[in-house]
Amino acid sequence: MALHLVYGGTFDPIHNGHLAIACAARDALACTVHLMPAGDPPHRAPPGADGATRAAMVALAIEGVPGLVLDRRELERVGRSYTVDTLAELRGTLGASAPLAWLVGADSLLGLPSWHxxxxxxxLAHLVVAERPGSALDAALPAGLAEALQDRWTRAPADLQSQPAGRVLRLHQPLSAVSATAIRARLAAGASTSGWLPPAVAAFIQEKGLYGAAAPAPL
Structure with a gap:
């Protein structure tokens, strides 16, 4: 049974760094990557764009990219959106023996003890951890997290196929240091984001005047 890999995030907005992670995971694990925009993330400030808008940007970003698909599951859920609830729902759909994995960044892994x-x-699932430049994963992890991860690390993608859940794989690849926070700040300041956003997403943001970007003047 093929690995079901979910890449969750606010994608506010989705950028080329997100796409690099998704494509690297797709290639390393030989599976489809389901990009899932978060609905109402309880552990952080509300997104700058609403769920429908962020999903529209994800759809534009992945159009024509093999192995990347949009999953609107969390946007369709009423109320707060917890990863554990999403994975439990997916587990119920896929069955107890299906391999399921959640793709996160290294920063998110370090903050895992704050998650519900x-x-x-x-x-419920494996974790695939995409490392960003300057990742702290090689430093001392918080005690509770280090203990929880101690016997779960693997370097073999096949380990994620051979069991339904419970392993943690580090995904090594060159990543851009670009972040959605920096993109939003540059858009609000009228600065260039050239090379940071998929062209269709950049055009959409300008057309809608998102994140303080100047919308085109009406004809």
């Missing part, structure tokens, strides 16, 4: 019912995640 975070220890339950390992019974």
């Amino acid at each position: 019912r975070w220890r339950d995640l390992f019974a």
